[in-house]
Amino acid sequence: MFAKAFRVKSNTAIKGSDRRKLRADVTTAFPTLGTDQVSELVPGKEELNIVKLYAYKGDAVTVYVSGGNPILFELEKNLYPTVYTLWSYPDLLPTFTTWPLVLEKLVGGADLMLPGLVMPPAGLPQVQKGDLCAISLVGNRAPVAIGVAAMSTAEMLTSGLKGRGFSVLHTYQDHLWRSGNKSSPPSIAPLALDSADLSEEKGSVQVDSTLQGDMRHMILEGEEENGEAHQACEEKSLSEAPEDTSTGGLNQDSTDSKTLQEQMDELLQQCFLHALKCRVKKADLPLLTSTFLGSHMFSCCPEGRQLDIRKSSYKKLSKFLQQMQQEQIIQVKELSKGVESIVAVDWKHPRITSFVIPEPSPTSQTIQEGSREQPYHPPDIKPLYCVPASMTLLFQESGHKKGSFLEGSEVRTIIINYAKKNDLVDADNKNLVKLDPILCDCILEKNEQHTVMKLPWDSLLTRCLEKLQPAYQVTFPGQEPIVKKGKICPIDITLAQRASNKKVTVVRNLEAYGLDPYSVAAILQQRCQASTTVTPAPGAKDSLQVQIQGNQVHHLGWLLLEEYQLPRKHIQGLEKAPKPGKKK
Numbered sequence: 001m002f003a004k005a006f007r008v009k010s011n012t013a014i015k016g017s018d019r020r021k022l023r024a025d026v027t028t029a030f031p032t033l034g035t036d037q038v039s040e041l042v043p044g045k046e047e048l049n050i051v052k053l054y055a056y057k058g059d060a061v062t063v064y065v066s067g068g069n070p071i072l073f074e075l076e077k078n079l080y081p082t083v084y085t086l087w088s089y090p091d092l093l094p095t096f097t098t099w100p101l102v103l104e105k106l107v108g109g110a111d112l113m114l115p116g117l118v119m120p121p122a123g124l125p126q127v128q129k130g131d132l133c134a135i136s137l138v139g140n141r142a143p144v145a146i147g148v149a150a151m152s153t154a155e156m157l158t159s160g161l162k163g164r165g166f167s168v169l170h171t172y173q174d175h176l177w178r179s180g181n182k183s184s185p186p187s188i189a190p191l192a193l194d195s196a197d198l199s200e201e202k203g204s205v206q207v208d209s210t211l212q213g214d215m216r217h218m219i220l221e222g223e224e225e226n227g228e229a230h231q232a233c234e235e236k237s238l239s240e241a242p243e244d245t246s247t248g249g250l251n252q253d254s255t256d257s258k259t260l261q262e263q264m265d266e267l268l269q270q271c272f273l274h275a276l277k278c279r280v281k282k283a284d285l286p287l288l289t290s291t292f293l294g295s296h297m298f299s300c301c302p303e304g305r306q307l308d309i310r311k312s313s314y315k316k317l318s319k320f321l322q323q324m325q326q327e328q329i330i331q332v333k334e335l336s337k338g339v340e341s342i343v344a345v346d347w348k349h350p351r352i353t354s355f356v357i358p359e360p361s362p363t364s365q366t367i368q369e370g371s372r373e374q375p376y377h378p379p380d381i382k383p384l385y386c387v388p389a390s391m392t393l394l395f396q397e398s399g400h401k402k403g404s405f406l407e408g409s410e411v412r413t414i415i416i417n418y419a420k421k422n423d424l425v426d427a428d429n430k431n432l433v434k435l436d437p438i439l440c441d442c443i444l445e446k447n448e449q450h451t452v453m454k455l456p457w458d459s460l461l462t463r464c465l466e467k468l469q470p471a472y473q474v475t476f477p478g479q480e481p482i483v484k485k486g487k488i489c490p491i492d493i494t495l496a497q498r499a500s501n502k503k504v505t506v507v508r509n510l511e512a513y514g515l516d517p518y519s520v521a522a523i524l525q526q527r528c529q530a531s532t533t534v535t536p537a538p539g540a541k542d543s544l545q546v547q548i549q550g551n552q553v554h555h556l557g558w559l560l561l562e563e564y565q566l567p568r569k570h571i572q573g574l575e576k577a578p579k580p581g582k583k584k
Contacts, residue, residue, distance in 0.1 A: 041089075073170070092134070112165050129149055261311065272320075285341075380474070385469065394414075442464070443460070491507060491570060507548075524559070527555055
């Protein structure tokens with residue numbers, strides 16, 4: 001369903017009544033969740049957004065987003081969890097296991113065929129046709145997909161594990177997953193499965209000679225754009241498959257012995273110390289705690305990991321920072337009512353000085369490049385000049401005609417060569433150029449035609465550049481240059497006051513710099529912990545604007561300047577950022 005890009009219709013903060021209804025719906029749809037778990041999944045006060053979108057096949061889908069991640073989606077009045085939610089509640093649905101090499105096909109839109117299932121020692125989970133199920137990979141209980149059973153467990157066994165097993169709705173690495181923070185599945189050890197069990201399972205699999213030695217039977221029938229059946233997986237021996245469980249960064253590591261909460265506590269401490277050691281400077285203080293989290297700590301989170309304070313033992317940023325203050329690493333003060341700031345940092349504290357910046361995770365480096373988006377690189381923007389009809393005679397000798405695009409240096413060379421070739425350099429003063437009829441017609445005003453006979457070189461060149469039409473060239477890495485007339489519009493950041501007397505930050509013209517407004521909105525929603533909306537930009541054809549609740553210019557500036565490395569000259573409105581200590 002989300003194998004291809006979807007179109008967002010709206011993105012709004014949830015109302016109190018809708019929040020209560022969603023809790024009731026979650027309780028009904030997933031009765032195994034306790035009251036505390038439902039409250040954790042659908043928090044009472046924290047930011048929660050409703051995103052209405054259209055999938056690429058036209059299905060109308062409602063997505064619920066919390067903490068920047070999609071947690072649930074609703075299709076035809078049925079509620080489904082996302083992989084982000086299943087990683088926190090891996091036992092929410094009956095789970096079936098397949099091989100890692102199958103994941104690529106599922107992400108591409110294929111359904112899961114029964115020959116691709118791994119038969120566990122305890123047998124397959126008991127489900128009925130139409131039941132919602134999770135799909136995980138060998139060696140890791142963290143689900144990587146959800147789907148609807150095409151037949152009951154009894155029918156699966158009766159069929160000899162042949163035919164279509166599950167209609168897949170959503171997977172790790174699809175576009176719904178990409179709308180979140182793009183973290184990788186956590187390592188969750190299989191239930192009651194130790195090394196002896198694994199040996200027994202491998203043995204039981206190898207007994208089945210009809211499956212061993214060839215995976216030609218494992219056909220994944222997905223749908224391409226033309227509606228034809230998806231092709232089969234490459235050949236792979238079942239006896240070899242368990243050795244490939246590290247595919248996609250899903251292999252287990254030493255963190256398996258720790259609880260998810262302990263792992264999150266460690267990640268929180270790591271990002272905190274990394275941010276203080278490498279990103280925050282004395283000149284940045286006082287620093288809003290929300291800015292410290294959104295612009296500094298999130299940026300220090302290792303690739304493939306998801307920093308979520310709610311899953312730590314601290315639950316809230318303020319509680320965590322209080323602990324760090326008790327350890328005398330930082331000092332936090334409430335400089336204005338309800339707004340806390342870091343006002344001092346002890347950079348000589350042993351925990352900071354001894355902190356070693358972690359190297360990139362080898363797990364994240366092994367993820368296939370084709371299965372993730374490439375990092376953003378700013379385009380090379382070069383000003384150009386276009387030859388108008390009125391200047392054609394001056395440039396035709398150099399082989400240029402109306403509509404030709406030239407760089408400033410090329411224009412200067414052409415003018416200098418024209419003057420020298422036509423003996424226009426003043427013999428008595430080499431700094432002056434005599435104006436012939438062509439130069440007079442091209443660069444002089446009507447009232448100057450009979451009074452200005454000579455011009456200095458710099459004045460001649462300046463006038464010539466002013467008479468040419470402005471243009472620009474944009475070159476994105478690995479792409480052909482794009483040339484357009486006019487001046488490139490800067491990224492425009494403004495503040496607006498809404499009817500509720502609340503400030504909102506509006507940013508326009510992101511597309512001109514190769515930035516996806518929806519991706520920027522998703523990042524800002526997580527970092528600012530504020531609702532975001534993407535709407536058509538007024539007065540601009542085929543252009544979108546991102547609206548963020550509150551004054552978020554500081555977050556925007558950090559994202560555009562520091563992370564995306566865009567030149568400051570192409571961004572206007574950065575001066576509207578709130579001053580430290582002032583309420584947004």
